[in-house]
Amino acid sequence: MKLHFLGTGSSYPTTKRGVSSLALQQDDGSIWLFDSGEGTQIQAQKVAISRQKINKIFITHLHGDHMFGLPGLLCTISSQFGLTEEQLEKEVPHVDIYGPKGLRRFIYTALSLSRSPLIFKYCVHEMVPVASQYSEDWEDWDVDHSEPSATHPSELPGVTVEPSVMEDGNVYWKLIDNEEWCVRAGWIHHRIPSFGFVINEKDRPGTLDKSKLVSLGVKPGPVYGQLKSGKSITMENGDVITPEMVLGPPIQGRTLIILGDTSDASPLAHMIQSCDVVVHEATHDDTLVDKAVEFGHSTPSQAVAFSKSVGAKVLLLNHFSQRYSPSSKESLKEGEETVALLEEQAQAAAAGTGLSVQCADDLFVYEVPGTRRANTRIIGGTHGWRSTT
């Protein structure tokens, strides 16, 4: 499982750094995309991931630097599928898109006015924000977030995801819950409703101990699968073999937290006690904390504080103001700064805690430690989320 940082800049793209987009490449090659600012599809061409493998897209919030690249990306994926009529009759691939209320109207308007049919189907699953996500002046500008009255020809009905309220009053949005994954969203402070995503890879059964199976007289066949899936079997001689007898310890799933823009991600912390990786913005450096917070953003020290509160092992920073050049830039003009400054501040804040910190430049790849899955999936092939609602 790898994280490809396609765009790590805030506000607007430059020739040095794209705007927000992050690809989670799973071990079977399929891609979940988080945000799609303008130019995401160009950035994706620079790395070894196939845009055709994107089967889920998560939009953290509706600011343009996080979603203006989405319509073009969908059109390009479509133009490059190269599926035959026969293949399409058998299975029309589909892409699930998750994001805040209003996202469907944006996608529909762009794709229908540009008269862009797609060769795959897409569903938009909109999250309904809670009152605490809206700024005081929200109603001053009356924006139509409602769903369009028509449906795009390539669109399947999506689900409106209402917040789930827990006993202690905390909320979350349940997006995916299948055999492999549990993905929930939580709200975080920003100028407009902004979400973070908590991605839990579910624990899997341990590996079968083949020598043990042989010693117990269990021959290879479908029973192996039954034991692996947690079912006991009865031998011809009446002996019962339980999974515990032949399975190694469960393989623990990994947990990632990928956040949208925020000045304070604490409303989401209730969902996590520990996690492998946090991706957190750090738009400005610590000396500009007032400016950062005023515009709904964070500094390295804030990101570290949040990461510590959720027991993270690794913190990856992104969404840098374009005033900070990539760390690799050797010759700086007077007054220019690189993200090295932000990384230093984060490392100082994390010193002694065991939290590992890094700033992600564009095209940086982070390999999440852990085991690989061998499943093969094609785009749109697995949508456990739909079966649970």
Next chain:
Amino acid sequence: MKLHFLGTGSSYPTTKRGVSSLALQQDDGSIWLFDSGEGTQIQAQKVAISRQKINKIFITHLHGDHMFGLPGLLCTISSQFGLTEEQLEKEVPHVDIYGPKGLRRFIYTALSLSRSPLIFKYCVHEMVPVASQYSEDWEDWDVDHSEPSATHPSELPGVTVEPSVMEDGNVYWKLIDNEEWCVRAGWIHHRIPSFGFVINEKDRPGTLDKSKLVSLGVKPGPVYGQLKSGKSITMENGDVITPEMVLGPPIQGRTLIILGDTSDASPLAHMIQSCDVVVHEATHDDTLVDKAVEFGHSTPSQAVAFSKSVGAKVLLLNHFSQRYSPSSKESLKEGEETVALLEEQAQAAAAGTGLSVQCADDLFVYEVPGTRRANTRIIGGTHGWRSTT
């Protein structure tokens, strides 16, 4: 006056070539932008033009590769203006945007859902297509092209531009008509309503012959301006000096034709007898003419035929299928072709006609021959179009 080809590819942007966008840089530095596909703002950063100098944007048609970069571009221009409150009180800059019906809904939806206020004002002037621009299956997909019911906080009312019908039945859309410019649009064949723009720089009075003025006893002062503007003056001794007596021959304005996607631009030809430059698409090479026309596009020979029909001196080709690499690409993989193939075909078709032909790679700059204007204008400072309607 220069043409900066910011993006010359069709359909989707790649790392080698952006999608449609062309900047007309006038002699005073102000920019008129023609189309704004995804990534236009990144391309613009690579050349010596300032995005803050853009004061008019023309969208040829609503396909995504011609307009998906517009919302992001407007946001970036806005974020970089750096005007003080005091300056804004004196003059709020504004940008005029011209394009087909539906453009206002696209811009409004993107800017309002992303909650992007702008620091300048914009007006969308929508052209209403004529029946012959619609494909037979147009009504099969019911798309809402109507204007949104609300107005963006940074928006000024635009004008709905109906076609003007000439005595012979031909039509055109009058967009700008002031002292310096006449800009009209005409329709051209494509899969969706697509427009070409005919840009006439108006003839200007000749230069004052100073030695003649001295010999006639006319002393420097406001009378110079009166003579220059075509008015006669009466001397103290009663002599009348007419402009013809002291002005050189008028300086002829230049004419440019900038076309949207088309398989046949002839419906626009009635507007022009001769012109300096035609910018015409050549999506595919001549051997693929059937494919080109099926998808509403042209080949080099078609572009040459049109250019000859309107008496053009120079033909610049753009909007190439991404299968054709830039001409500068030295190492081609097997099966790859460059635009050199398209240029050869165009030059063969133009041989002996005096028409000069060139394929434009991204960032190619063409300097339109002719004189320079010394006027200084700021963004939004001149909008003669408004004063004539």
